[in-house]
Amino acid sequence: MKKYWGIAILGMTALFFEPVQADSKAIEQALKEVLPGVKPDSITPSPMSGLYEVVVGPKLFYVSEDGRYLFQGAMIDIKAREDLTESKLAGARVSSLKKVGLDNMIVFKPKTSKHSLYVFTDIDCGYCRKLHSEIDQYLSEGIEIRYLFFPRAGEGSESYKKAVSVWCADDRNTALTKAKRGEAVENRQCDNPVDQHLTLGTQMGATGTPMLVTEKGNILPGYVPAGQLAKILAQESE
Template identity: 60%
Template sequence: MKITTQIAGLLLFALFLPFANADEAAIKQALGKSMPTAKIESIKPSEVKGVYEVVLGSSIYYASEDGRYLLQGRLIDVANRIDLTEQRLGATRKAALDKIGTDNMIVFKPKIGKYKVYVFTDIDCGYCRKLHSEIDQYLAEGITIQYLFFPRAGKGSDSYDKAVSVWCAKDRNAALTAAKKDQKLERKTCDNPVDKHMQLANEFDVKGTPMIVTEHGNIYPGYLPAKELVQALQGEKTSQ
């Protein structure tokens, strides 16, 4: 991994809280008072003495042992050239996706499954449409495609309404394929997971679509042809 000067640009800000106990409970109490809306998933010691890893939603931060300082950035094992933060982020992403559940995704399954990926998609995104136009190629490689919606124009946009209509269709897979071909959809509304998908995309800091997330929580931003995706997934399995 290439270590750049960006690593030195960690965001550091004081919380000015009166807790001095070096334990997880004190840090949780301190952060809870300063950031009451924050969703604290876990707090545990990091690889650095006196620094604690704090998982907020699907993001990772680091806190001083007294809970007074919070740092945002990458923790790097310089000797081994390993991004320890990215390793942990993979696990938090996978846990968040498991919590959403495949029942709340649109899934295209091959006859013989070898790999699974999650794809954040925007119905009107050009490269999202290109990826879906090649869905048979992904399935032929044994890749299960599990779609989540991320209409980049936001809630209430035409793309958002299309995503809801697809979800509410009788045959969601067929409706998604039709929408990707820019065919007219019957506008429908119903209980749907689109807002949850968008919230998760924001937690994952999705900047564009498509964004592919592997079974191990690793991210491949943008379109990847089926053959290249298989190579990436094979490499991922080898490195586990």
């Protein structure tokens, strides 16, 4: 798998910049100097005085108002007992997924859609296959499944090649179902979004599959049965 910039900055707890004037443009300039090519999607004041929230794709960082320090981690409102970072991250994930677009995903639609679910999948993953073997159950619950590829073995692996072949098939939905059953799919090459999916999944912190992302941007790490998932999504929408 390629070493994407998102992986490199995941482990950062603090970066040092030259002190600058406290405003979003100055902070953006400070970031450009240390992380060239990385353009924040937004820079806004955080709930904590002296810190700004910096959203880059599906990631969230905090930068001191003097532009000198950058932090990554959860901001907790102790009094309200609320994780302020996670709610912000959820919105960033949804925005990033929308940028990918449904045209760059393999979508299984129910007759009547009540909810949608993004699924980062590995064709050869056991629980991914189990989830897909029950696709009719998810559809009957009114859950639209939107697949993105996350071959865990990385670029060039057999799972990666299968993902590309599925995408390049004449009927992607049918090809994906065949591949999930362990059936052979014709090897094909074409322009595909598999690298884009891998990058996004990595930035979101995917370590295993399936990784489920709800329509509100919350992550469910692993297989969830259709009936249970329908209840989770219904509660999330309340």
